[in-house]
Amino acid sequence: MTAVDVARIRDDFPILDQLINGKPLVYLDNAATTQKPRPVIDAISNYYLHNNSNVHRGVHTLSQRATDDYEAGREAIRRFINAPDASEIIYVRGTTEGLNLVASSYGRKFFKAGDEVIITGMEHHSNIVPWQILGKEIGIRLRVIPFNDQGELLMDEYEGMLNDRTRLVSVVHQSNALGTINPVSAIVELAHARGVPVMLDTAQSVPHMPIDVQDLGVDFATFSGHKMYGPTGIGVLWGRADLLNEMPPYQTGGEMIRSVTFEETIYNVLPHKFEAGTPDIAGAIGLGAAVEYLEAIGMGRIAAYEQALMRYGAERLAEIEGVRLIGTAANRGGVLSFYMEAAHAHDIGTILDAEGIAVRTGHHCAQPVMARYEIPATVRASLSFYNTTEEIDALIKGIDRVIEVFG
Numbered sequence: 001m002t003a004v005d006v007a008r009i010r011d012d013f014p015i016l017d018q019l020i021n022g023k024p025l026v027y028l029d030n031a032a033t034t035q036k037p038r039p040v041i042d043a044i045s046n047y048y049l050h051n052n053s054n055v056h057r058g059v060h061t062l063s064q065r066a067t068d069d070y071e072a073g074r075e076a077i078r079r080f081i082n083a084p085d086a087s088e089i090i091y092v093r094g095t096t097e098g099l100n101l102v103a104s105s106y107g108r109k110f111f112k113a114g115d116e117v118i119i120t121g122m123e124h125h126s127n128i129v130p131w132q133i134l135g136k137e138i139g140i141r142l143r144v145i146p147f148n149d150q151g152e153l154l155m156d157e158y159e160g161m162l163n164d165r166t167r168l169v170s171v172v173h174q175s176n177a178l179g180t181i182n183p184v185s186a187i188v189e190l191a192h193a194r195g196v197p198v199m200l201d202t203a204q205s206v207p208h209m210p211i212d213v214q215d216l217g218v219d220f221a222t223f224s225g226h227k228m229y230g231p232t233g234i235g236v237l238w239g240r241a242d243l244l245n246e247m248p249p250y251q252t253g254g255e256m257i258r259s260v261t262f263e264e265t266i267y268n269v270l271p272h273k274f275e276a277g278t279p280d281i282a283g284a285i286g287l288g289a290a291v292e293y294l295e296a297i298g299m300g301r302i303a304a305y306e307q308a309l310m311r312y313g314a315e316r317l318a319e320i321e322g323v324r325l326i327g328t329a330a331n332r333g334g335v336l337s338f339y340m341e342a343a344h345a346h347d348i349g350t351i352l353d354a355e356g357i358a359v360r361t362g363h364h365c366a367q368p369v370m371a372r373y374e375i376p377a378t379v380r381a382s383l384s385f386y387n388t389t390e391e392i393d394a395l396i397k398g399i400d401r402v403i404e405v406f407g
């Protein structure tokens, strides 16, 4: 993407054109949530302005229009991740709910006391805590794949963990704290050799690179709409139909049933079995618009642009004495996490905000990662295709200001 392309893209994001503390906003917190382009905002407004109605089983025009748009969003997502069938696309609130759904439904169906789930040491809390709860309830064991100082998984350790009690491998594709992009194909190959399914947390990869769930060979994948330029409150769990059909519903009530008597309930078919109650209709329509927006730019172009920007940022940060980059895997995405002895991450973030620069500071819901590096927190700049090298330069200038203040 050229600078001209980026300038035109930035016109689609009105929020980026504002001053913060008298300085141009430099939004570098995209791993937390991304900004929304006009087509997404317009699609949501259009629904509420002209088509607002509840979906499915409606016999009036507005309901049919809303249902058509809601299901068109599902088909757009299927296409975007190259899932075999739209019925395998389950709308959830976000990655957290997707992970909880699999832990709760797949976990209670297929795990027995003494069984094991394998995760990595760089997981987001939403792929740690649900398994701990299942561990307490059913007596399953959590196995954790360690990683080296660069933030790369120790694959030999992983291979050694797989055994006859392993019921699921559940791992992050791209770490939100380190940027590491994990070797999914190798992880899948070893797991499938033992007949073990793989769940992939794609919260940080779907928005930033091409994702083909069939090519990856995974069995589940989950992500959040708000991290891929769509609205908050809507996300996706994709799963292989044969597994989803075996799994009990996660929540129950309307929409997810075929018939209910006081004696028995017959569940609905996929995807509806896992979509109880009135869904986030506007969110799904907005997410469908976000998919179309990203497809028009091209995920390959986005990945290449963000990769170049991250490498530029890493080079600039390496020039500053006292800045320690956390997460230096050879294969990593648009995340620049760093630590400075001179000041706590929160103080650094505050000074950067005074310069108009928005970064995330803290443990990023990955406290085991901070413990591994023996640091309390990092400052994390996370990139998007609407960021520029000039914004990286502004970040560097802001860090120089931090050093002025804290010495």
Ligand SMILES: Cc1ncc(COP(=O)(O)O)c(CN[C@@H](CS)C(=O)O)c1O
Binding pocket: 031, 032, 033, 093, 094, 095, 096, 097, 124, 126, 172, 174, 175, 176, 177, 201, 203, 204, 224, 360, 364, 365
């Ligand atoms: C890898 C990964 N996995 C799961 C989640 C949860 O996504 P939700 O949309 O909140 O459900 C996140 C969200 N990470 C945010 C909030 S902590 C971050 O600032 O890094 C994530 O990065």
